[in-house]
Amino acid sequence: MCDIYASTEPALYEAVSRSIRLNGQVTSLRLERRFWTLLDQLAHQEQLSTPQFISTLYLEVLQRRGEIQNFASLLRVICTEYASRQASTMQEEVAELH
Known part of the structure; x- marks a missing residue:
């Protein structure tokens, strides 16, 4: 089983840096x-x-929470939520076909 993940x-x-303007900076x-x-x-x-x-x-999170502890971690979690929702949608579509 681990071979599936170990062979990624x-x-x-690979870590990639990008410059982004957040809140004017x-x-x-x-x-x-x-x-x-x-x-x-x-x-x-x-x-x-x-x-x-x-x-x-970034601005929406600031409005809701007032601060952001670790924005990079938040982005990673958002990506996993997005991927999970995409997978759920695909499962629902496959279930509808059967």
Whole structure:
């Protein structure tokens, strides 16, 4: 079983930094390439560029919570939520076919 995960392509978990403007300030976010891919998909789904999506998300979280402890971790969790929802949707669609 572990071979499925152990054989993951190293490029997917390579850390990649991108400069993003958050709340008027340029900052650097460092995430694994796979998370950037998911964020790109999320942004595309919302008809925004990835920087626009991340900036909007940042401002919305600030409005709801007043602060963000670890924004990179939040982005990773958001990506896993997105992937889980995508998988659930696919399972529902397959179930409807049977």
